[in-house]
Amino acid sequence: MDDLSLEKIEIPGPTLASLIQRASSSPGDVDGLLFGQIHRIVSTTLSDDSPSEPPPSSSSSSSDQIVATVTSFISSGKTVSFYDPLGRVDSRRIDSLQLGSPDRLLGWFSARRTTANRPSMRELAVASSLSSRFQLPIENSESPNSMSSSVFILLTTPLTDQLIHTHEYRAYQFRPLNRRLEPRSLGIVNIGPAFRGHYGSFNPKSGFPPLLCEVSSSAMMNEDRDEGSLSGKKQAVKDQKEVDALADGFGVGSLKRLVGPEAASYTGGVEEMYERMLAKVESLASEVEKSSAKVLELDNHNRKLRYRVARIER
Template sequence: MDDQPLQKIAISGPTLASLIQRFSTSPSSLHGLLFGHVTPLPLTLSDDDDDTSSSATLLAIVTGFLTSPSFHDSSGTVLPSSLPTSSPLLGWFSARRRSPLRPSMREFSVTSSLSSLSQFSSQIQNPNSISSESSLFPPCIFLLLASPSSSDHHHSHVHTHEYRAFQFRPASLSFEPRSLDVVNIGPAFRGHYGAFAPNSNLPPLDCGPHDSPMISDGGDETMGKMKQATKDQRELNQCAEGFEVGRLSRMMGSEAKNYTEGLEELYQKMLVKIENLSGLVEKSSAMVIEQENHNRKLKHKILRSAASE
């Protein structure tokens, strides 16, 4: 596995904001792991480019983080058993208060130990011109966050946080600064949509065109289609009650652009469903508060009667 340089590191605005907010509300220093993926960039050469920039063809995109205070010991050696394996690991971060924005010896040891764990290297996505031997990227990214060390900052109403990104190079045993792009809405943000997962997604439904089960001749097949249609309709009612599952087939393919009214109706029914659920939650919360007030009055009444005796 080659020691491949990064051209830059990107992180979405919400992810960075969440990390800074977690740091701001933490009573002490904070550190944890960074997750994401690495993609190749098109190679551009010019007379003004030096050897490092011309060979740096990789972009690391940070899509999430996990605060984990116990993934290394006191000497800075990373404990592999404490590292998650469900998401591609890019590196780690350290956030400390009122300290200079440069890596410490402890952070050097942790980064060196983490980058040496080849079993946690992530696969480079779409490695067009990258050989199979060098298509893995080690977890060598280090993101450092710090608050200003001035004494009057603690009493200020404006809170400033500084951050800097590094790539650890095992070959030279050194940190190399990398530019950190904060990516928000725009063309460069499209790559982040691959990590999006809806909180309330529609269930998988069989909405393709097929014959009506009422006019088909196959006995068992017809009964199976009827059961499946009933099941699909029941699942769709949980998201948009009253919308026929058969109408979903019109929203796919070339004819979808002519069926905007159906899409608006589906969206409206989904909003009605959410509003009904919100109303139920509001009513149940009111009943809980009413019951708590009733219990409190009974408790006070019992205490008063006990005191009078």
């Protein structure tokens, strides 16, 4: 097994967000295992233009890049979960933690609070022990090469509360030859066919009542006739109340035009709807301001009464 160098380390945005949330919601420092894959990517420098002079033999038209992708993680909710205080990895603990994970062991992570964002001596020892015990194959490789589980991600919280961010994170690769943790760029992947599953369950939510979109012109012509019935009037009043709660004074008929076949030519209705929604928000803000003023006035009045009672008792 060669001591190959990673070009970069990638992690999906939802996975990184989940990792940060796991670190912030824990009562103390935590660590855990990282799972994923290692790919060999061939990048070429060939172009359609024919050079006037042949390139020198020392230059290469293609280069290989080895990229590690983190797909999931497991944390026990504490530190020293799969190693001893000296940094020696326990293979049996790792086997119990990674039970059921479809991906291979890529490395590990450590989350510390109010400490400097640099690896400690024990974290270096853990990375060395883990790298010497576990390997994983390189995907898309012509030869059956493999790499050690050498990825390490360190998360820390700032030493002071003056910063606008809550966590700092860095990625490293342990190199067995020089026994060092070398920094690597951490790329956040939010697009691509391989990561669309993270967003497949997205459902838009709206506070407006569900309305049926009439696609036939005859149904739209008979709208007034349908609303003439008792049940139609009750439903219209109910829908109007729900709309008034969000955009006061905006008609249900206008809302139907926004979701029906006339939506393309009814852009003015959208502006009207948002204007009424803003007016509703301003009205609520004004009511809150008035009620706060009344509460303050009552509080001052009660304070004066308590002061008078205290003077009488003296």
